[in-house]
Amino acid sequence: MLEFERDLDELRDHIAELERDAGADSNSHVARELAVLQLELEARTADIFAHLTPWQRVQLARHPQRPHTQDYIDRLCSDFTELHGDRRYADDPSVIAGLATFQGRSVIVVGHQKGRSTSENVERNFGMAHPEGFRKALRLFDMAERFGRPVLTFLDTPGASPTLDDEKRGQSWAIAENMARLARLRVPVIVTVIGEGGSGGALALGVGDRVLMLEHAIYSVASPEAAAAIIWRDSDHAEAAAAALRLTAPDLLHAGLIDRVVPEPDGGAHRDFDIAAANLRAQLAPMLQELCAQNIDDLVNARYAKFRAMGEHQNVPAG
Amino acid sequence: MALRRRGSVQSYPDVPVDLWVTCRKCGGMHYRPEFEAALRVCPSCNYHDRLDAAERIALLLDDPDQFQEIDADITAADPLEFSRPSGSYVGRVAKARALTSRNEAIVCGVGPLQGRQVALGVMEFGFIAGSMGSATGEKITRLFEHALRHRLPVITVTASGGARQDEGLFALMQMARTTAAAARLGEAGVPHICVMADPTLAGVTASFAAIADIIIGEPGATIRFAGSRVVQGTLRRRAPVEDHTTEWVLRQGMIDLVVPRRDLRETLARVIGHLAPAHVAAPAPIAARAARV
Numbered sequence: 001m002l003e004f005e006r007d008l009d010e011l012r013d014h015i016a017e018l019e020r021d022a023g024a025d026s027n028s029h030v031a032r033e034l035a036v037l038q039l040e041l042e043a044r045t046a047d048i049f050a051h052l053t054p055w056q057r058v059q060l061a062r063h064p065q066r067p068h069t070q071d072y073i074d075r076l077c078s079d080f081t082e083l084h085g086d087r088r089y090a091d092d093p094s095v096i097a098g099l100a101t102f103q104g105r106s107v108i109v110v111g112h113q114k115g116r117s118t119s120e121n122v123e124r125n126f127g128m129a130h131p132e133g134f135r136k137a138l139r140l141f142d143m144a145e146r147f148g149r150p151v152l153t154f155l156d157t158p159g160a161s162p163t164l165d166d167e168k169r170g171q172s173w174a175i176a177e178n179m180a181r182l183a184r185l186r187v188p189v190i191v192t193v194i195g196e197g198g199s200g201g202a203l204a205l206g207v208g209d210r211v212l213m214l215e216h217a218i219y220s221v222a223s224p225e226a227a228a229a230i231i232w233r234d235s236d237h238a239e240a241a242a243a244a245l246r247l248t249a250p251d252l253l254h255a256g257l258i259d260r261v262v263p264e265p266d267g268g269a270h271r272d273f274d275i276a277a278a279n280l281r282a283q284l285a286p287m288l289q290e291l292c293a294q295n296i297d298d299l300v301n302a303r304y305a306k307f308r309a310m311g312e313h314q315n316v317p318a319g
Numbered sequence: 320m321a322l323r324r325r326g327s328v329q330s331y332p333d334v335p336v337d338l339w340v341t342c343r344k345c346g347g348m349h350y351r352p353e354f355e356a357a358l359r360v361c362p363s364c365n366y367h368d369r370l371d372a373a374e375r376i377a378l379l380l381d382d383p384d385q386f387q388e389i390d391a392d393i394t395a396a397d398p399l400e401f402s403r404p405s406g407s408y409v410g411r412v413a414k415a416r417a418l419t420s421r422n423e424a425i426v427c428g429v430g431p432l433q434g435r436q437v438a439l440g441v442m443e444f445g446f447i448a449g450s451m452g453s454a455t456g457e458k459i460t461r462l463f464e465h466a467l468r469h470r471l472p473v474i475t476v477t478a479s480g481g482a483r484q485d486e487g488l489f490a491l492m493q494m495a496r497t498t499a500a501a502a503r504l505g506e507a508g509v510p511h512i513c514v515m516a517d518p519t520l521a522g523v524t525a526s527f528a529a530i531a532d533i534i535i536g537e538p539g540a541t542i543r544f545a546g547s548r549v550v551q552g553t554l555r556r557r558a559p560v561e562d563h564t565t566e567w568v569l570r571q572g573m574i575d576l577v578v579p580r581r582d583l584r585e586t587l588a589r590v591i592g593h594l595a596p597a598h599v600a601a602p603a604p605i606a607a608r609a610a611r612v
Contacts, residue, residue, distance in 0.1 A: 160544070160545075162544065162545030166544070166545075167543055167544055167545070167563060167571075168571050169571075170571065170572070170573045171525070171544040171545075172521075172524040172525035172528075172529050172543075172544040172573075173525075173529045173573055175494075175525040175526075175529075175544075176494075176498055176524075176525050176526050176527070176528070176529035176530045177529070177530060179494060179495050179498040179499070179526065180498050180499070180501065180502040180505075180530045181502075183495065183498060183499035183502050184499070184502050184503070184506065199482075199491060200491070200494060200521070200522060200525045200526075200544075203491060203492075203494055203495055206495070207495050207499070219488055220487065220488060220491070221482050221484055221486070221487050221488055221490045221491040221522075222482075222484060227484050230484050230546070231403050231404075231484055232403075232404065244399070244401060244402070244487075245399070245484075245487045245488075246399050246487050246488070247487065247488065252488060255398065255488070255489070257488050257489070257492060303499075304499055304503070307492065307495045307496045307499050308460065308496060308499070308500075310453075310489065310492040310493075310495070310496055311452075311453030311454070311456050311457055311489055311492065311493060311496065312396040312398040312453050312489060313393050313394065313395060313396055313453050313454035313457045314393075314394055314395070314396045314454075315392045315393060315394070316392045316393075316394050316422050317392075
């Protein structure tokens with residue numbers, strides 16, 4: 001549990017206790033007190049979440065109980081068939097991918113997958129994909145184009161795995177090839193940052209016609225720890241880096257780098273997976289329908305123009 | 320006297336200024352005129368020392384005076400109003416501009432390589448470690464678009480610490496933007512040759528550079544995805560000490576060839592000749608165009 005969640009949780013416990021004590025007895029006094037406490041809980045939750053610091057959002061984005069890619073696929077799609085392996089080297093459990101039905105349409109889904117328990121996180125490398133994970137994704141992007149199926153990607157990674165083994169297998173090349181493929185893919189692509197959008201490892205699945213972000217997700221050039229290590233030469237300054245990097249969904253919407261912010265249930269997506277997924281579906285469904293109706297040449301050109309426009313520069317006056 | 324093994328090339332304090340240089344790789348000490356005559360290649364360890372953009376352009380083109388720079392006036396904005404403990408981003412850019420006499424971390428233009436017009440983008444490592452920000456990405460993208468329009472073969476020379484942190488997600492998006500532009504060259508059959516010089520790291524390795532048709536490494540260059548500080552910040556353990564050199568990356572199968580500096584120009588001309596025969600790609604001479612009218 002996060003520090004700023006603790007107060008709220010105590011209040012929740014108190015309410016639960018009262019409810020238990022009250023039992024079937026619908027004593028109007030207890031009912032009134034419960035109603036008051038409920039209101040207080042809602043007000044305090046709203047207050048805390050209206051003033052989240054960037055670092056609190058980083059913590060929420062990494063919340064161990066936060067819904068991950070698999071949780072969204074289970075709720076958004078009716079028949080997910082997971083496909084494994086890059087047909088080159090190995091299957092990477094830190095990326096899941098497959099075929100599914102979304103709103104009656106066959107789609108290809110691909111996303112980073114974090115674990116919840118320690119052992120699962122070790123197996124999934126904390127959502128840090130290896131080159132073979134990105135190459136599995138690439139294989140499915142190719143298949144999506146071959147069969148004219150739109151692609152939905154879900155971003156949730158601290159960054160690409162940076163070990164010597166990953167270097168050996170060409171981590172840089174895997175990321176670049178994915179971006180190049182997605183940039184030119186002749187089917188619609190919708191990207192959703194559901195948790196942590198960390199650096200090149202996120203962008204390797206992040207080039208699409210639309211980019212959505214969950215309200216408390218983050219998206220950054222480097223993880224706050226890595227950025228702190230680069231800027232302050234000390235990863236302990238992660239909190240300061242989080243504030244400086246402007247990595248929150250509202251900031252990035254304002255900067256024009258993402259298209260939409262998907263609202264999360266009160267207290268964050270981990271409080272209610274179903275509402276989080278329903279909110280995402282409400283945005284994805286009409287968007288996908290709209291993109292699928294477009295001429296594919298126009299779509300690919302618009303995608304190029306979209307990323308072409310990302311950046312701010314100025315011109316030095318002559319002389 | 321203690322010598323720094325790494326860091327900037329420096330002279331001994333008690334000999335005439337600039338007469339001796341030490342190799343940043345092996346620490347070997349060399350007589351500067353000879354070192355320069357050898358194109359700044361270390362005679363002891365074969366490390367190819369960093370060149371600035373002007374030196375690189377002079378090395379590659381037939382006549383550096385015929386280099387026509389494009390978009391020289393583009394420079395960084397400050398989208399995040401970013402500040403480090405060591406100073407503001409605006410201040411860092413101003414310092415870099417004064418230091419390098421360049422407005423950004425890449426110099427782009429067109430010029431003749433063995434008689435053939437090419438589009439050339441050379442990264443300036445002295446400009447904030449050659450890091451890629453919005454303005455850098457804009458220049459690279461414009462270079463690729465220019466090359467596509469005129470069907471000019473493209474040569475990029477990378478020397479970069481990666482994405483420029485001071486621009487946050489704007490910097491990350493330059494990876495997508497430059498890669499998308501490079502991918503369009505590929506679709507159109509316009510060759511892109513990348514020369515990875517020391518160092519080529521992170522956001523530059525993992526974007527337009529990695530998808531070049533042919534990747535040439537300079538001997539002894541560091542080429543890798545994650546810098547040691549990032550590894551330490553992410554994994555909370557010390558980065559592996561292995562040298563991620565050009566030769567190592569070649570053995571892993573990630574680059575096409577390693578070319579000594581003295582052979583670079585000839586090699587570039589040769590491979591470009593194979594991929595894009597000059598009679599197809601070269602713009603018609605002015606006289607011939609006039610005659611057709």
